[in-house]
Amino acid sequence: MQPRVIQRILGLLLMVFSFTMLPPAGVGWFYGDIGVRPFINGFLVTLGTGLLLWWPARHNRRELKLRDGFLVAVSFWVVLGLFGAIPLALAVHPHLSITDAVFESVSGLTTTGATVIVGLDRLPKSILFYRQELEWLGGMGIIVLAVAVLPMLGVGGMQLYRAETPGPIKDAKLTPRIAETAKALWYIYLGLTVACAVAYWLSGMDPFDAISYSFATVSIGGFAPHDASMGYFDSPLIESVAIVFMLLAGANFGLHFYAIRRRSLRPYLEDSEFRTYATVLALLAVIVVGYLYLNRYFGSFGEDFRQGLFQAVSIGTTTGFTTTSYHHWPGFLPALLIFASFIGGCAGSTGGGIKVVRFLLLIKQGLRELHRLIHPNAEFAVKIGRRPVDDRILDAVWGFFAAYVATFSLIMLALMATGLNQITAFSAVAACMNNLGPGLGAVGDNYAHINPVAKWLLCFAMLFGRLEVFTPLVLFTPGFWRR
Amino acid sequence: MQPRVIQRILGLLLMVFSFTMLPPAGVGWFYGDIGVRPFINGFLVTLGTGLLLWWPARHNRRELKLRDGFLVAVSFWVVLGLFGAIPLALAVHPHLSITDAVFESVSGLTTTGATVIVGLDRLPKSILFYRQELEWLGGMGIIVLAVAVLPMLGVGGMQLYRAETPGPIKDAKLTPRIAETAKALWYIYLGLTVACAVAYWLSGMDPFDAISYSFATVSIGGFAPHDASMGYFDSPLIESVAIVFMLLAGANFGLHFYAIRRRSLRPYLEDSEFRTYATVLALLAVIVVGYLYLNRYFGSFGEDFRQGLFQAVSIGTTTGFTTTSYHHWPGFLPALLIFASFIGGCAGSTGGGIKVVRFLLLIKQGLRELHRLIHPNAEFAVKIGRRPVDDRILDAVWGFFAAYVATFSLIMLALMATGLNQITAFSAVAACMNNLGPGLGAVGDNYAHINPVAKWLLCFAMLFGRLEVFTPLVLFTPGFWRR
Ligand SMILES: [K+]
Ligand SMILES: [K+]
Numbered sequence: 001m002q003p004r005v006i007q008r009i010l011g012l013l014l015m016v017f018s019f020t021m022l023p024p025a026g027v028g029w030f031y032g033d034i035g036v037r038p039f040i041n042g043f044l045v046t047l048g049t050g051l052l053l054w055w056p057a058r059h060n061r062r063e064l065k066l067r068d069g070f071l072v073a074v075s076f077w078v079v080l081g082l083f084g085a086i087p088l089a090l091a092v093h094p095h096l097s098i099t100d101a102v103f104e105s106v107s108g109l110t111t112t113g114a115t116v117i118v119g120l121d122r123l124p125k126s127i128l129f130y131r132q133e134l135e136w137l138g139g140m141g142i143i144v145l146a147v148a149v150l151p152m153l154g155v156g157g158m159q160l161y162r163a164e165t166p167g168p169i170k171d172a173k174l175t176p177r178i179a180e181t182a183k184a185l186w187y188i189y190l191g192l193t194v195a196c197a198v199a200y201w202l203s204g205m206d207p208f209d210a211i212s213y214s215f216a217t218v219s220i221g222g223f224a225p226h227d228a229s230m231g232y233f234d235s236p237l238i239e240s241v242a243i244v245f246m247l248l249a250g251a252n253f254g255l256h257f258y259a260i261r262r263r264s265l266r267p268y269l270e271d272s273e274f275r276t277y278a279t280v281l282a283l284l285a286v287i288v289v290g291y292l293y294l295n296r297y298f299g300s301f302g303e304d305f306r307q308g309l310f311q312a313v314s315i316g317t318t319t320g321f322t323t324t325s326y327h328h329w330p331g332f333l334p335a336l337l338i339f340a341s342f343i344g345g346c347a348g349s350t351g352g353g354i355k356v357v358r359f360l361l362l363i364k365q366g367l368r369e370l371h372r373l374i375h376p377n378a379e380f381a382v383k384i385g386r387r388p389v390d391d392r393i394l395d396a397v398w399g400f401f402a403a404y405v406a407t408f409s410l411i412m413l414a415l416m417a418t419g420l421n422q423i424t425a426f427s428a429v430a431a432c433m434n435n436l437g438p439g440l441g442a443v444g445d446n447y448a449h450i451n452p453v454a455k456w457l458l459c460f461a462m463l464f465g466r467l468e469v470f471t472p473l474v475l476f477t478p479g480f481w482r483r
Numbered sequence: 484m485q486p487r488v489i490q491r492i493l494g495l496l497l498m499v500f501s502f503t504m505l506p507p508a509g510v511g512w513f514y515g516d517i518g519v520r521p522f523i524n525g526f527l528v529t530l531g532t533g534l535l536l537w538w539p540a541r542h543n544r545r546e547l548k549l550r551d552g553f554l555v556a557v558s559f560w561v562v563l564g565l566f567g568a569i570p571l572a573l574a575v576h577p578h579l580s581i582t583d584a585v586f587e588s589v590s591g592l593t594t595t596g597a598t599v600i601v602g603l604d605r606l607p608k609s610i611l612f613y614r615q616e617l618e619w620l621g622g623m624g625i626i627v628l629a630v631a632v633l634p635m636l637g638v639g640g641m642q643l644y645r646a647e648t649p650g651p652i653k654d655a656k657l658t659p660r661i662a663e664t665a666k667a668l669w670y671i672y673l674g675l676t677v678a679c680a681v682a683y684w685l686s687g688m689d690p691f692d693a694i695s696y697s698f699a700t701v702s703i704g705g706f707a708p709h710d711a712s713m714g715y716f717d718s719p720l721i722e723s724v725a726i727v728f729m730l731l732a733g734a735n736f737g738l739h740f741y742a743i744r745r746r747s748l749r750p751y752l753e754d755s756e757f758r759t760y761a762t763v764l765a766l767l768a769v770i771v772v773g774y775l776y777l778n779r780y781f782g783s784f785g786e787d788f789r790q791g792l793f794q795a796v797s798i799g800t801t802t803g804f805t806t807t808s809y810h811h812w813p814g815f816l817p818a819l820l821i822f823a824s825f826i827g828g829c830a831g832s833t834g835g836g837i838k839v840v841r842f843l844l845l846i847k848q849g850l851r852e853l854h855r856l857i858h859p860n861a862e863f864a865v866k867i868g869r870r871p872v873d874d875r876i877l878d879a880v881w882g883f884f885a886a887y888v889a890t891f892s893l894i895m896l897a898l899m900a901t902g903l904n905q906i907t908a909f910s911a912v913a914a915c916m917n918n919l920g921p922g923l924g925a926v927g928d929n930y931a932h933i934n935p936v937a938k939w940l941l942c943f944a945m946l947f948g949r950l951e952v953f954t955p956l957v958l959f960t961p962g963f964w965r966r
Contacts, residue, residue: 067857154856291900332899335908339892362885369882372875373957374550376637391874392855398881399852402845405888409822416815417774422906422923425818440905474856 002068004060010075011054017080018046020137021087021130028126035124038090046083069153070474076141077463081106084134091127094119099452106459108134110466111142111350113222113320113437116448116455120227125208128225132215136193139219139350142466143189143253144182146348155470156400157358157393158347185253188260189350193218196245203237217245220350222320222437230314231323236306242321243313250317250345251277272385273357277346280356284340285312288333295330316340318352320437327427327444334440338427341434352435352465354404361389361397403469408433411461418453432458433465487543489554493562494537500563501529503620504570504613511609518607521573529566552636553957559624560946564589567617574610577602582935589942591617593949594625594833596705596803596920599931599938603710608691611708615698619676622702622833625949626672626736627665629831638953639883640841640876641830668736671743672833676701679728686720700728703833705803705920713797714806719789725804726796733800733828734760755868756840760829763839767823768795771816778813799823801835803920810910810927817923821910824917835918835948837887844872844880886952891916894944901936915941916948 025039064072082102088094089101096104100116107114108131120128150158197214201207212225226232230242248256251274258267268274289308298304307324314321315337327334343359345351364382371380381388408429415425420442427439428447442450447458464472474480508522547555565585571577572584579587583599590597591614603611633641680697684690695708709715713725731739734757741750751757772791781787790807797804798820810817826842828834847865854863864871891912898908907924911933914922925933930941947955957963 066859070856154859331902332896332908335899335905336896339896365878366882366886366889369879369886370953370957370960371962372879373553373637373953374960374962376549394878395848395881396852396855398878398885399849401888402881402884403849403852405884406849413815413819413822416818419814422818422909426905426909470853470856474853477853477857479854479857 002060002062002065004057005062005064006068006071006075007053008057008060009064009072010079011050011052011057013076014046014050014079014083015054016050017083017137018043018050020133021046023133024087024126024130027129028124031125033124033126035091035093035126038087038092039126039130041090042083042087045086049083066153067480069149070471070480073145073149073153074463074467074472074475076145077106077109077138077466080137080141081109081459081463084109087130088127091124094123094127097452099455100448103447103455103459104131105134106462107432107437108221108223109138109141110435110462111135111138111219111221111352112432112435112462112466113216114432114439114443114447114458114462115223115437116446118227118446118448120225123225125225129208129212131223132212132221132225135219135221135223136215139221140186140189142219142350143185143348145467146350150468150471153471154396156468157361157396158468184257188253188256189218192245192248192256196241199241199245200238203241204235205233205238213242214245216321217242217319218249218350220246220249220317220319220345220352220435222314222318224321229323230310230321234323239306239310239323243310246313246317246319246321247281250319250349250351252346252348254348255346270385273346273360276360277356280340280343280359281313281316284316284336285309287336288312291331291333292329297330311337312340315436316343318344318434318436320431322438325444327438327440334427338430338436338440341430341436344434352433354401354434357384358397358400360384361394362401365394365398400469403473404433407461407464407469411457411464414457415454418451418457420450420454424450428454428458429461432461435462435465485543485545485548485551487540488545488547489551489558490536491540491543492547492555493558494533494535494540496559497529497533497562497566498537499533500566500620501526501533503616504529506616507570507609507613510612511607514608516607516609518574518576518609521570521575522609522613524573525566525570528569532566549636550963552632553954553963556628556632556636557946557950557955557958559628560589560592560621560949563620563624564592564942564946567592570613571610574607577606577610580935582938583931586930586938586942587614588617589945590915590920591704591706592621592624593918593945594618594621594702594704594835595915595918595945595949596699597915597922597926597930597941597945598706598920599929601710601929601931603708606708608708612691612695614706615695615704615708618702618704618706619698622704622732623669623672625702625833626668626831628950629833630665630668630736633951633954636954637879639951640844640879641951667740671736671739672701675728675731675739679724682724682728683721686724687718688716688721696725697728699804700725700802701732701833703729703732703800703802703828703835703918705797705801707804712806713793713804717806722789722793722806726793729796729800729802729804730764733802733832733834735829735831737831738829753868756829756843759843760839763823763826763842764796764799767799767819768792770819771795774814774816775812780813794820795823798919799826801827801917801919803914805921808927810921810923817910821913821919821923824913824919827917835916837884837917840867841880841883843867844877845884848877848881883952886956887916890944890947890952894940894947897940898937901934901940903933903937907933911937911941912944915944918945918948 084105085101201210292304344353424441431439567588568584684693775787827836910922
């Protein structure tokens with residue numbers, strides 16, 4: 001542990017982050033909002049705190065060690081989540097409690113997109129823009145986390161993506177790798193955002209909405225500047241654009257990188273995670289559309305298809321945009337969609353959930369166990385593509401799954417102890433841990449009316465989900481703090 | 484695969500099983516019931532079918548191979564479940580559909596104890612006795628399955644209990660071991676039943692109830708000859724007796740064996756599974772009693788303690804006796820109790836659920852993954868007691884857990900597709916897969932009023948839970964049927 005180095009980094013982080021409160025202030029000034037001041041104050045407080053942290057530690061330029069990585073990753077979301085809440089807490093309209101401000105901020109930065117605000121359409125543009133921006137920044141953080149940090153830390157089997165460095169590496173130096181990998185992928189992230197915004201604009205959104213929705217789409221965040229979410233436009237064209245960019249944003253950004261460099265679609269077709277991702281979403285869409293049609297829910301196949309496909313992709317990728325109140329859909333559809341969000345996006349994307357590659361590994365391992373029962377003496381290697389996967393990685397994936405289920409169950413029970421009913425508690429934890437957003441029951445439309453303790457618990461759920469459970473859990477082990 | 488040998492065994496099994504329909508007929512005759520005939524007819528049909536199966540294959544006396552073990556284990560519960568339903572389907576009172584008769588029979592033989600019958604107090608004694616007897620017989624089957632069959636088959640890591648035979652064994656011959664181990668443990672099972680019946684009788688039950696309840700207690704079944712279950716007696720003494728015998732029946736029968744042979748309680752104290760079992764149940768009881776007391780649910784601590792302790796042990800061991808409508812208890816208590824039933828009884832007991840030893844291994848493996856993140860190069864062995872556990876067993880336990888969760892989710896979604904609401908579907912699958920019995924929502928009191936498709940799905944859930952998921956799953960793999 002190198003507390004001074006971490007202090008220096010957090011200070012820098014806050015100073016950089018403080019500047020993200022200026023664009024919303026600019027938006028507010030441009031639209032003549034009443035709400036510019038909270039952002040200026042938020043900027044000053046965050047910048048000042050960052051400066052105070054950074055100044056005394058500014059000469060501690062040693063490189064990060066493995067353990068520091070865990071602390072920095074968790075601090076990133078916790079500290080920014082708290083400071084990001086400042087403008088929301090200071091704003092007069094909406095009038096949010098500290099709890100609500102933190103919930104909204106954490107929800108944005110973790111790209112969950114669960115909101116406690118009702119009446120978005122009447123809010124100042126500055127606030128609306130800030131919420132979208134938080135998601136977009138959170139998405140940038142996730143790209144680094146998923147592609148550069150977690151593989152180095154070995155969390156939940158993600159050393160799978162560290163295949164070029166053979167074997168577990170001793171206290172690897174994180175900094176150069178983060179910078180180099182992150183830069184390439186951020187360009188892709190930025191490019192996707194621009195392309196998405198332009199496409200939305202060409203499809204009929206005004207520039208403000210086009211930028212706002214593109215932030216929430218590419219980050220798989222799902223915040224919207226309108227209460228009706230994507231349903232506000234009632235436009236099949238806009239929904240089609242959203243589907244395409246949600247699918248792209250839910251895929252491994254490393255694949256986009258290779259596809260661009262090689263100018264070929266083959267990296268997608270050759271990647272077994274991507275194939276599984278496409279298969280799962282297609283299957284989900286078929287079931288949802290079919291069930292809606294059999295129940296004649298919207299009255300025409302066209303409408304069943306349109307709504308079913310959009311919701312399947314939006315929930316399946318854990319984006320969480322809605323075009324309709326899917327939590328009122330008949331039978332098992334709401335529960336099915338919530339279950340699908342557990343699979344979530346691909347590793348190395350901004351999507352949430354358990355991640356497709358882990359889901360794939362769990363299935364392959366399950367099949368291996370079945371084979372082993374029939375052939376107790378044979379050896380079966382679990383493979384991804386043509387490469388056998390190391391036992392250590394498989395252990396980590398099993399462990400991740402069990403820890404995910406355990407965390408889910410405990411938070412669900414705790415929510416029920418605060419008075420939430422079972423459906424609300426179940427869907428709220430799922431929607432928050434999977435960084436999905438909209439739930440069922442009392443949190444079907446928003447999270448405004450649940451009790452404050454439940455909101456704090458759900459902040460934990462969002463952070464645990466986003467940080468892949470083990471990253472924050474490690475901090476709770478005594479061994480982590482021992483020399 | 485040796486179809487003729489399996490046919491011979493199933494024939495023998497049915498012939499033996501047919502005789503279990505005579506005691507209920509005797510009970511009916513003794514009490515002057517109207518319902519003797521269905522049992523006589525059931526006896527004749529079952530005996531006849533058994534004879535027809537056995538006769539042409541009677542010379543195929545070869546020993547069972549590994550794969551045959553899976554088929555025999557599954558057939559045992561499926562075939563006996565179907566034939567066991569005959570007297571229930573033939574009876575005039577209660578008037579059950581085929582679906583209901585099979586559900587009740589499977590529920591008995593898997594020691595689930597979920598019932599579709601309302602108005603037990605008005606039923607003929609023969610039917611009541613038969614239901615209890617089915618559970619008791621099911622319990623005998625489970626002892627063999629858990630102690631002799633599953634360890635040999637290696638299902639779900641249960642080769643843990645095959646420690647004395649080093650390494651995976653090649654097509655082990657099952658027969659001699661089953662007979663030898665089963666005999667010793669059946670004596671214990673029988674002894675526990677007699678002791679339990681006598682204790683119930685001395686505590687104030689009439690002889691019929693004493694025997695009936697002892698059958699359901701020692702088998703962790705939970706059927707009762709009264710609608711009010713254990714609450715019929717409203718007797719703290721009887722409930723105390725029940726608690727003691729539920730605790731004993733939920734422990735590994737191998738421990739009882741060693742304790743009796745050594746005339747010492749040390750085998751219990753030295754067994755880490757038993758210690759975890761006791762800890763989990765104690766913790767559960769403390770939370771339940773404490774929460775009831777804080778909510779002043781029964782108005783006095785004495786009553787909160789009595790009801791809370793009984794329900795914690797009854798649900799925690801997966802027995803499923805009730806003294807009160809626990810599904811109406813406040814807040815998270817009903818969900819907590821259902822979650823606790825997932826942990827279930829000890830391996831080698833008649834209890835259901837995932838089993839305490841697997842739960843313990845999952846926790847230890849989770850902790851190992853945490854340690855590995857901090858110390859990527861160190862080697863940690865997961866140990867039970869002082870013995871390190873083989874990686875192959877750990878894989879099997881992870882796999883078991885994932886398969887359990889997957890099966891649970893799929894059946895839950897399927898139930899919701901048949902029209903059950905989420906709470907009912909969730910608790911019904913949990914209560915059936917964990918072989919617990921009573922659920923929440925529409926299945927809080929009984930399973931009479933859900934649709935037939937749901938009942939069949941729940942029969943599957945009971946069988947999958949009882950056969951530890953992998954045993955029936957193996958039969959669905961093409962590899963199993965290939966030479
Ligand atoms: K989201
Ligand atoms: K039971």
